[in-house]
Amino acid sequence: MSISNNQILELEKIAQRIKIKIIKMLTVSGGGHAGGSMSAVEILTSLYFHEMKFNPKNHLDENRDRFILSKGHASPALYAVFSEIGFLTEDSLWTLHEIDGPLQMHPERGLCPGVEMSTGALGQGLSAGIGMALGARIRGKDFRVYVLIGDGEMDEGQIWEAAMSASKFKLDNLTTIIDYNKFSLTSSTTETMPLEPLADKWKSFGWNVLEINGHKIPEILEALQQAKEVKGKPTIIIANTFKGHNIPSFENTAASHSVSFTLDQVRETLKGLGCDETEINTTITKMK
Amino acid sequence: MLNGMAPRDVIGNIFIDMAKKNPDIVLVDADFGTASKIFDFKKHFPDRFIQVGIAEQNMMGIAAGLSTVGLIPFVSTVAVFCSRRACDQVTISIALSHTNVKILGVYAGLFVGKNGASHQSLEDISIMRALPNMVVLQPADAIETEQMLHFAAEYIGPMYIRIGRDPIKSYLPPDYKFQLGKSVTIKEGKDLTIFTYGDLVEETMKAAGLLSEDGIEARVINMSSIKPIDEEAIVKAAKETGTIVTIDNHNIYGGLGSAVAEVVTEKYPVKVKRIGVKDVFGKTGSNDEMKKYFGLRAIDMRNDILTFLKKS
Numbered sequence: 279m280s281i282s283n284n285q286i287l288e289l290e291k292i293a294q295r296i297k298i299k300i301i302k303m304l305t306v307s308g309g310g311h312a313g314g315s316m317s318a319v320e321i322l323t324s325l326y327f328h329e330m331k332f333n334p335k336n337h338l339d340e341n342r343d344r345f346i347l348s349k350g351h352a353s354p355a356l357y358a359v360f361s362e363i364g365f366l367t368e369d370s371l372w373t374l375h376e377i378d379g380p381l382q383m384h385p386e387r388g389l390c391p392g393v394e395m396s397t398g399a400l401g402q403g404l405s406a407g408i409g410m411a412l413g414a415r416i417r418g419k420d421f422r423v424y425v426l427i428g429d430g431e432m433d434e435g436q437i438w439e440a441a442m443s444a445s446k447f448k449l450d451n452l453t454t455i456i457d458y459n460k461f462s463l464t465s466s467t468t469e470t471m472p473l474e475p476l477a478d479k480w481k482s483f484g485w486n487v488l489e490i491n492g493h494k495i496p497e498i499l500e501a502l503q504q505a506k507e508v509k510g511k512p513t514i515i516i517a518n519t520f521k522g523h524n525i526p527s528f529e530n531t532a533a534s535h536s537v538s539f540t541l542d543q544v545r546e547t548l549k550g551l552g553c554d555e556t557e558i559n560t561t562i563t564k565m566k
Numbered sequence: 567m568l569n570g571m572a573p574r575d576v577i578g579n580i581f582i583d584m585a586k587k588n589p590d591i592v593l594v595d596a597d598f599g600t601a602s603k604i605f606d607f608k609k610h611f612p613d614r615f616i617q618v619g620i621a622e623q624n625m626m627g628i629a630a631g632l633s634t635v636g637l638i639p640f641v642s643t644v645a646v647f648c649s650r651r652a653c654d655q656v657t658i659s660i661a662l663s664h665t666n667v668k669i670l671g672v673y674a675g676l677f678v679g680k681n682g683a684s685h686q687s688l689e690d691i692s693i694m695r696a697l698p699n700m701v702v703l704q705p706a707d708a709i710e711t712e713q714m715l716h717f718a719a720e721y722i723g724p725m726y727i728r729i730g731r732d733p734i735k736s737y738l739p740p741d742y743k744f745q746l747g748k749s750v751t752i753k754e755g756k757d758l759t760i761f762t763y764g765d766l767v768e769e770t771m772k773a774a775g776l777l778s779e780d781g782i783e784a785r786v787i788n789m790s791s792i793k794p795i796d797e798e799a800i801v802k803a804a805k806e807t808g809t810i811v812t813i814d815n816h817n818i819y820g821g822l823g824s825a826v827a828e829v830v831t832e833k834y835p836v837k838v839k840r841i842g843v844k845d846v847f848g849k850t851g852s853n854d855e856m857k858k859y860f861g862l863r864a865i866d867m868r869n870d871i872l873t874f875l876k877k878s
Contacts (some may be wrong), residue, residue, distance in 0.1 A: 387665075443618050
């Protein structure tokens with residue numbers, strides 16, 4: 279794959295900026311879904327800043343690649359990406375979770391530019407992605423469809439209805455990524471509902487299965503490239519991640535799922551992400 | 567000739583005709599196409615017939631996705647599985663997402679062959695009516711079915727259409743044309759108004775005939791547009807005839823009776839009698855057995871109405 283080290287470094291910088299924005303948004307808004315947002319940042323960065331084709335000036339361009347955040351609670355990560363692309367202004371990020379704003383707790387189609395499908399009720403995004411991929415085939419379009427699902431989300435039966443059907447329809451224009459951060463709301467996925475052997479499950483449903491480190495951008499890009507080269511079946515990328523990645527007090531815990539940060543936690547996290555004192559204090563003064 | 571046919575027997579051919587002219591129309595089936603009589607569509611348009619298997623939740627999501635590409639997906643299966651089974655998918659992927667999906671709930675209400683409670687949708691109107699953005703319709707006969715499907719293809723937004731299983735005699739005026747949010751008077755009367763829809767129109771008209779013999783002239787109105795509802799016709803009926811009666815092939819909680827009563831209580835309070843399934847589950851039986859069991863024969867309606875009028 280022809281991607282230079284400089285390009286990788288650039289993507290890593292973007293991912294860093296997105297992580298900072300997520301922490302700032304959740305600080306200003308008074309809290310929210312930190313853990314599953316932070317685990318998905320490198321995946322979203324790789325998709326929106328390298329893999330996907332779209333027009334930043336027209337989020338409804340009919341030939342655009344589609345992305346569905348099926349794990350809708352990770353919306354802060356998506357909104358932060360949208361602000362980097364230009365679908366949202368940076369100022370609008372500070373309206374996160376405001377009652378009449380576009381940035382609802384879970385993404386809403388029609389309310390926030392770039393949101394392809396309302397999600398939040400887990401298990402539903404993959405089916406919609408299958409519909410889009412089928413629609414591309416019926417329409418003779420060559421856009422691709424990307425769906426990010428959570429690991430806890432795979433407890434939902436609809437995921438497996440969808441898994442069976444994507445394979446039946448031989449949707450090689452569909453790439454699904456699992457943000458496998460190993461935790462749901464209450465506990466580890468092993469304790470809540472064991473998912474393993476996960477790769478074998480998806481293989482047995484007829485999918486091309488790839489397994490990667492979901493925080494290593496070169497691995498993500500490589501897997502996305504491989505997915506495009508496989509014909510006649512959909513691809514699932516099992517991206518091993520850490521829930522609450524880069525939040526020192528919460529990394530790799532179920533407790534990171536929904537967080538109201540203390541001031542110390544804000545300082546510690548933003549400092550770790552490379553923010554200086556002024557930037558940190560500016561964020562804190564915006565807290566609602 | 568559509569007159570006297572069952573809505574579910576005609577939808578397949580209507581879709582084939584529509585799809586010949588409109589390349590955007592696609593059908594999504596959850597292994598019910600032979601019963602809902604849409605299976606021939608597959609022969610004509612194999613690429614536009616999507617079989618998802620017995621997976622109604624996935625079906626709703628796939629339809630939502632298809633619609634975002636500019637297609638017009640009509641999904642259909644047993645009404646009860648469109649509503650109860652896939653309720654959250656209809657809510658989030660269709661109503662909240664405002665996707666252009668048309669849901670056909672076939673075998674709506676009590677009359678589902680001898681399939682019993684698990685297959686009888688007596689709460690689907692209530693579920694669908696409570697979803698913002700959702701339109702809820704049921705045609706009174708095969709002719710209105712055709713008009714409604716053409717309308718559905720033109721209308722942009724989520725829609726739920728109940729489709730009856732068995733033949734219905736047509737009572738609509740020859741020049742009738744379906745309009746969203748509009749009702750049609752199919753019998754004039756001054757003493758009370760009966761609001762009805764779907765496959766109980768025939769029994770309702772027979773009941774109105776029996777009432778005529780008793781010297782009571784009932785106005786009968788077909789309310790095929792259950793949401794949005796024809797508020798004007800309801801208020802007019804309340805003012806002109808006083809007493810209102812509703813007929814539901816559905817639980818009396820949340821069906822047309824509830825919808826009419828909501829308007830009456832807010833706009834022009836008069837007494838409302840709701841006739842329908844009285845908060846019990848369905849039963850296995852023939853249509854005639856069920857009409858008798860649930861008090862939905864013309865004679866039962868007439869007796870209920872006479873008792874109600876005496877008490878009023």
